[in-house]
Amino acid sequence: MTQTSPQTKPERRSSFIDRNLRWLMPGPAVLLLFVLTILPLIFNLVLSTQDRFVSAAQQSSFVGLGNYLDILRDERFWNSVWQMTKFTLIAVPAQLVFGLLIAMLLNRQVPAQGPVRALILLPMISTPVAIALIWALMFNPQLGVLNYFLETLGLGRSLWVADERLVIPALALVDIWQWTPLVAIILLAGLQTMPEEPFEAARIDGASPWQLFWRVTWPLLQPTLFAALTLRLIDALKTFDIIEVITQGGPGIASETLNVYAFRAGFEFFRVGYAASLLTMLLLLVTAIAVGVNLLRRAR
Amino acid sequence: MKRMFGLGMAALLVGSLGLAQNFNWEQARGTQIRVLLNQHPWTTAITPFLPEFERLSGVRVVVETFPEAQFRNKVLVELASGTGALDAFMLTPNQEGNLYLKSGWLEPLSSYVSNPALTAPGFDQADFFPASIRAASIGGGLVGLPIQQETTMLFYRKDLFQKYNIAVPKTFAELEAAAKALHNRDGVAGIGLRGRGAAATSQLAPYLFGHGGDWLSPNRRSRFFDTEWVNALTFYSGLLRNYGPAGSTTMSWPEITSLFAQGKLAMFTDGSLFKSILDDPRTSTVADKVGYAAFPAGPTGKRTPVAITWALSMSKASKNKTATWLFMQWATNKQNQLRVLLADVPASRKSAWNSAEYKAKDKTPEWSAINLEQLEYANPVWNPPVVAVGEVRDILGRAIVTAINGGNVRDALTRAATQTNTVLDKER
Numbered sequence: 001m002t003q004t005s006p007q008t009k010p011e012r013r014s015s016f017i018d019r020n021l022r023w024l025m026p027g028p029a030v031l032l033l034f035v036l037t038i039l040p041l042i043f044n045l046v047l048s049t050q051d052r053f054v055s056a057a058q059q060s061s062f063v064g065l066g067n068y069l070d071i072l073r074d075e076r077f078w079n080s081v082w083q084m085t086k087f088t089l090i091a092v093p094a095q096l097v098f099g100l101l102i103a104m105l106l107n108r109q110v111p112a113q114g115p116v117r118a119l120i121l122l123p124m125i126s127t128p129v130a131i132a133l134i135w136a137l138m139f140n141p142q143l144g145v146l147n148y149f150l151e152t153l154g155l156g157r158s159l160w161v162a163d164e165r166l167v168i169p170a171l172a173l174v175d176i177w178q179w180t181p182l183v184a185i186i187l188l189a190g191l192q193t194m195p196e197e198p199f200e201a202a203r204i205d206g207a208s209p210w211q212l213f214w215r216v217t218w219p220l221l222q223p224t225l226f227a228a229l230t231l232r233l234i235d236a237l238k239t240f241d242i243i244e245v246i247t248q249g250g251p252g253i254a255s256e257t258l259n260v261y262a263f264r265a266g267f268e269f270f271r272v273g274y275a276a277s278l279l280t281m282l283l284l285l286v287t288a289i290a291v292g293v294n295l296l297r298r299a300r
Numbered sequence: 301m302k303r304m305f306g307l308g309m310a311a312l313l314v315g316s317l318g319l320a321q322n323f324n325w326e327q328a329r330g331t332q333i334r335v336l337l338n339q340h341p342w343t344t345a346i347t348p349f350l351p352e353f354e355r356l357s358g359v360r361v362v363v364e365t366f367p368e369a370q371f372r373n374k375v376l377v378e379l380a381s382g383t384g385a386l387d388a389f390m391l392t393p394n395q396e397g398n399l400y401l402k403s404g405w406l407e408p409l410s411s412y413v414s415n416p417a418l419t420a421p422g423f424d425q426a427d428f429f430p431a432s433i434r435a436a437s438i439g440g441g442l443v444g445l446p447i448q449q450e451t452t453m454l455f456y457r458k459d460l461f462q463k464y465n466i467a468v469p470k471t472f473a474e475l476e477a478a479a480k481a482l483h484n485r486d487g488v489a490g491i492g493l494r495g496r497g498a499a500a501t502s503q504l505a506p507y508l509f510g511h512g513g514d515w516l517s518p519n520r521r522s523r524f525f526d527t528e529w530v531n532a533l534t535f536y537s538g539l540l541r542n543y544g545p546a547g548s549t550t551m552s553w554p555e556i557t558s559l560f561a562q563g564k565l566a567m568f569t570d571g572s573l574f575k576s577i578l579d580d581p582r583t584s585t586v587a588d589k590v591g592y593a594a595f596p597a598g599p600t601g602k603r604t605p606v607a608i609t610w611a612l613s614m615s616k617a618s619k620n621k622t623a624t625w626l627f628m629q630w631a632t633n634k635q636n637q638l639r640v641l642l643a644d645v646p647a648s649r650k651s652a653w654n655s656a657e658y659k660a661k662d663k664t665p666e667w668s669a670i671n672l673e674q675l676e677y678a679n680p681v682w683n684p685p686v687v688a689v690g691e692v693r694d695i696l697g698r699a700i701v702t703a704i705n706g707g708n709v710r711d712a713l714t715r716a717a718t719q720t721n722t723v724l725d726k727e728r
Contacts, residue, residue, distance in 0.1 A: 054380055055403030140555070141547040142564050162547025164705065250497055251549035252701035267373050268498075269691035270399070 041283075047276035054270035067277035076253060076261060077278065081285070083168060084257040088236040090172035091179075095232055096225065098176065099183025106184065107191045117185075124181045132245035135174045136161075139246065161247050164254040171255055174242050179235070183228045190224025191217070226297040230290055237286050258282045323420040328623035329358030333387040335627070336364050336378070338371040340390070341576055342448050342610065345643035346631060353630045359623040372396070379405040384617035387624040390447070391613040394683045397438045400613075402687060407614040409442040412625050423629055424651075432648040435609035435680040444611025445632040446648035448573065448640070451595070451674040452506045452605035453667075455560065455578060456567035458591040460486060468593045472510060472535060475596050479543035482566035490543030492556040492568035493536065495704050497697025498690070499552035502682045503570055504700060505606050508532040510598020515684045520724055524696070524717035530710050531599075537703035549701045561585065569595060571608055572671050576644035579664065592667040594674060607678035609648065646671055688723050695719045 017024060048067055052060035071077045102120065110116060123131070138144045139160040147157045161167045198216050207215065240259045243249065249256030249264065256264070259282060266275030337343040343365055350361050366374055371390070378386040379400065391397065391406075400406045412418050413425055425433070432446035454469065460482055461468060469475040475491070483490030494500040508514075513528030523529060540548045545559055557577045559565045561584035572592075581587040595605035612628050614621065630636070634651050641647035641658055652658060653672055662668055684692045699712040 054376070055399060055405070142545055142559060143562060157546065159547045162550040247550065248496075250701070251705070252497060252698050264694065267376070268694065269688060270376075271691075 044276045044279060047273055048280050050273040052271075052273035054266075054272050060273070063273070067274050068281075070274070071277055071281060076256070077258075077281070079253055080256050080258040080261040083253075083255055084237055084259075086168045087172050087175070087239065087255075087257060088233065090169055091175040091236050092229065092232045094172070094176045095180045095183045096229060098180045099228065100187055100225075102180065102184040103187035103191055106188050120181050120184065122181075123178045128178070128241040129245055131178060132174070132242040135242070136246045139170060161255070162251060164251055167247060167251065167255040171243055171246060174246070175236060175239060178242070179232060183232060186228045186231075187221065187224055190221050194220050222300065223297075226293065230293050233293060234286055234290055237289065238282070258285070324417075325357050325420070325626065328620065328626055331620045331623040332360040332362060333618075333620050333623050333627060334362045334364070334385060336366070336371065336375055336386060336389040338390045338610075339365050339367045340448075340610065341573065341643065342640055342645045343390075345640040345645055346636060349636065349639065353627060356630070357623070357626050359620075359626060361627060379403070379615060379617075382617050384615070384619045386615045387618040387620055388612055388614050388628055391444050391611050393436050393438060393444055393609060393611055393613075394680065395689055397443060398685070398687050399689070401438050401443055405616055406438075406443045407616045407618065407621065409445070409614065409625075413442065418622065418625055419629060420633075422633065424634070427634065427649045427651050429648055429650060429675050431607045431675050431678060431680055432609050432611075435607065436611040444613040445628050446609050446611050447632055447637075448610045448645050449648040449675065450571040450573040450608050450646045451671055451678045452503070452569055453572040453670060453674070454567060454569050454593040454595060455574070456591045456593060457488070457563075457565075457586060457589050459586075459589045460488065460566050461591065468591065469596050471596050472507070472598050476535075476539060476543075478567065479539055483543040485566075488564055488566045489545040489559075490566055491539050492545055492551070492559055492565040493540055493548070494552050494556060494570070495540050495544070495548035495700065496550055496552045496555075497701050498693040499697070500700045501684075501693045501696050502606065502608070504532065504536055504696075505679070505682045506569070506595055506604050507536045507598065509604035509606070509679055510596075510600060510602070511535070512598070512600045515681065516686075516724075520727075522717040522720035522724065524699070524713045524720060525710070529713055533700065533703050533713060534709050537700065537709065540704050541706060544704075549704050572646050572667065572674075575664065575667055592664065592670055594670050603674070603677065605674045605678045606682035607675060607680045608682055609680065684720075686720075686724060687727050691723050692720050695723070 049062060049064055050060050051063045051066065106113065106117060106120075138146050139162075141147055141157060141159050141162055144160070146160060150156065150158060159166060161170045194217070198220070199212065202212055202216050238259055239257065240263065243255055243257060243260050244263065247255045249260045253261075258278060262275045262278035262282065265271050265278060347363065350363065354360060364374075365371075375386070375389045375391075376396070378389075380403075391400070397406070413423070428446050429449055432449045433442070436442055436444040436446050454475075456468065456478075460466075461478070464481060464485065466478050466481055467474070469478050479490030481490075482488060494503045508529065511528045511532040513526055513532055514523055517523055545551070545565065551559075553570055553574065556565070556568050556570060557574050560568055561578055563586050575590075575592070578584050578590045579587050584590075595603055597603045612631055614624050614628065618624050632649075634649060637647040637649040637652040638655055638658060641652040642661060647653065653668060658668075659665075683689050684696070686692050695716045699709075699716040702712040703709045
């Protein structure tokens with residue numbers, strides 16, 4: 001008896017594991033997701049129903065959907081949604097076009113391909129805040145290098161991020177510079193995993209390079225393009241670091257995106273309830289757009 | 301001279317030994333305190349001397365330093381969490397003081413100062429400038445020990461004023477005339493002022509007071525639609541739009557001081573603290589050409605600089621209050637205030653400015669004289685006196701940007717007043 005028990009115990013234990021494997025395997029991941037994502041999300045939703053100041057200096061109270069009603073009447077909210085949209089509409093398409101061009105170039109037999117691919121990743125792997133500080137210096141109308149180039153080319157000086165109309169395109173330029181490499185790498189992976197046969201068949205049929213691209217490469221690249229598009233859309237809508245460091249949403253509120261506005265409301269105006277509601281709106285918007293893109297992909 | 305200095309040091313040493321017998325600096329020996337500091341010239345100047353305090357008291361001091369924006373966020377988050385992990389921190393009482401005190405985060409200090417068991421005999425509160433003590437006292441009680449006391453000052457390029465035979469401006473009208481005369485001469489803009497929204501409000505304040513305006517009415521409503529406000533903002537934004545550097549709506553003090561240091565500005569008005577950047581040949585190309593003048597007088601005929609005070613405060617949740625208080629009084633004692641003044645930080649103790657050592661080493665006596673004179677009448681209320689300072693500064697900042705961009709000043713201020721009153725309604 002005493003000899004058999006040590007043998008049966010592990011058996012019993014392993015049968016428990018066997019029976020519950022489907023719960024046990026994803027368990028750690030689910031737990032992590034719950035603690036790091038679901039809980040804060042629930043907390044954020046609860047917070048968004050309160051009119052709450054960061055400290056006890058003002059009474060906090062339950063306002064239900066009051067914050068959301070205020071948001072819909074808040075000019076500054078609509079401004080921030082518009083700036084966020086402009087930023088995304090400039091940055092993401094440009095990243096896809098340039099990313100595709102670079103990917104096509106790299107897909108051919110370029111000399112020193114390894115080092116070139118490594119170099120092109122540099123903007124992506126540098127620290128965003130450091131990048132933003134350098135760009136802020138380059139944008140400076142008096143001391144910045146960008147105006148120096150413009151003047152050398154015989155063009156006039158520009159105000160760059162100090163100009164209310166130019167600030168969003170200028171910030172989008174930084175985003176394009178920083179994230180085009182990511183798109184290029186994704187698309188390059190897509191290009192390199194394409195089957196050879198359709199290309200061979202098309203070439204035998206006498207297709208021109210132009211036809212080859214539009215009739216073969218482009219359709220085959222669609223899934224990868226949509227993946228890159230979704231990734232960049234979500235990220236661009238949420239952009240915070242470069243905007244906060246370069247302009248803090250200025251001049252005035254000309255570059256204040258929804259994320260930046262929520263940060264202001266929470267950490268400078270100390271209205272945490274309102275900031276939580278703004279972030280819920282951002283979450284809803286980003287999710288809706290991501291789902292929309294996904295539906296578009298499936299419809300194809 | 302050297303021998304005299306040595307003798308003086310010996311006397312000081314004997315003196316402090318004598319004091320040490322009366323006062324127990326080691327009453328919190330073995331504890332550790334955590335201090336959050338802003339990346340500020342005062343921090344740079346005091347940090348090398350911290351081991352001296354650790355030897356004196358046996359208290360270990362852990363210092364964390366952050367750039368201003370992150371620093372302010374970090375202090376707020378730590379205080380709001382209420383864990384007591386933070387003991388002392390730098391504070392601009394006029395910015396966060398009201399909020400922090402009402403939230404119950406600041407330890408009132410008056411009872412510490414009056415307790416001879418806790419405060420060394422040489423502390424001498426009367427040695428601080430009255431303006432500094434006023435700024436660091438909220439609701440009648442002391443909530444911080446002043447560590448630096450700056451006033452708004454006019455910085456100008458001596459060489460350009462001489463070359464074009466322009467007198468140093470004494471009034472707002474002369475200021476505008478000088479800006480006009482020097483604009484686009486020798487590659488400089490006529491005048492630099494902060495234009496970046498919220499950050500500009502504290503530097504608009506002296507122009508507001510010069511036009512006879514004020515923040516709030518006695519029944520705590522915004523006065524932004526007063527004629528004085530319209531005149532002040534019209535003048536301020538006009539200077540920047542007509543004679544300012546391109547892109548001034550993105551500029552706060554780092555941009556303004558670096559433009560001046562690069563020789564691209566004829567003059568600017570801002571805190572006297574920034575002298576240290578401008579007259580240092582390592583950071584300035586115009587180090588030997590900087591002139592200092594008192595803040596000019598407005599239409600009211602009075603000079604109306606503001607006085608900005610940084611203080612060292614204690615967290616109410618601190619678990620090592622005795623050790624923290626020992627550190628605070630040491631950091632602001634006469635010797636350390638002299639040390640920071642010698643490093644170009646405008647000290648908040650009279651004894652530092654009046655000391656023979658500072659007078660002997662002072663490279664810019666005119667700067668010292670102006671700073672001291674202005675402290676007699678400078679206004680310490682450089683921020684709107686509300687709890688939600690950040691939000692009201694932001695509201696006003698947007699009006700400033702609109703004005704600089706040529707928008708209608710009266711409309712912008714009326715909008716700002718309405719928004720500010722909404723914020724004030726919540727504070728009732």
